[in-house]
Ligand code: K1U
């Protein structure tokens with residue numbers, strides 16, 4: 001088990017489109033396990049492989065309420081096969097530090113992929129699960145929540161982030 005470093009904006013790996021996984025071998029299973037530990041440690045409720053510098057089509061998530069036992073899920077080569085309705089929820093992103101914004105997304109989605117045993121699965125989600133699935137699958141396309149907010153909000157965030165990085169750099 002290992003905690004992985006989470007890449008943050010503007011790391012170019014976050015803009016890369018992830019490639020499909022052709023074989024679920026030990027390295028993929030180890031990566032999934034490490035991503036789950038990294039997600040819980042962050043803490044977060046989802047993580048895509050690009051966020052840990054591995055542009056593979058692999059996501060993990062767990063939207064179980066805090067007072068219930070953990071129930072992590074792994075999805076390999078996930079694809080949204082249908083989406084309907086719309087919802088706007090405040091989102092965070094482990095790769096976009098200290099920023100939350102409302103993002104408009106489908107209210108319900110159906111996602112197809114493989115589980116960690118290579119078995120085809122179909123996940124139908126609404127509410128928070130639908131949001132997290134869409135957010136993580138966006139990561140696999142190289143799309144960040146910043147790409148789904150207004151140009152003005154995005155510009156303000158970019159400015160703030162540049163300042164933050166400069167001050168981190170100056171103090172080291
Ligand atoms: O992909 C990521 O960057 C993870 C992200 C997932 C996400 C959260 C909320 C809406 C859409 C997508 C996070 O987990 S951010 C952290 C967070 O939301 C959270 C952390 C601890 C407890 C509950 C939520």
Ligand code: ZN
Nearest residue numbers: 092093094095
């Ligand atoms: Zn994210």
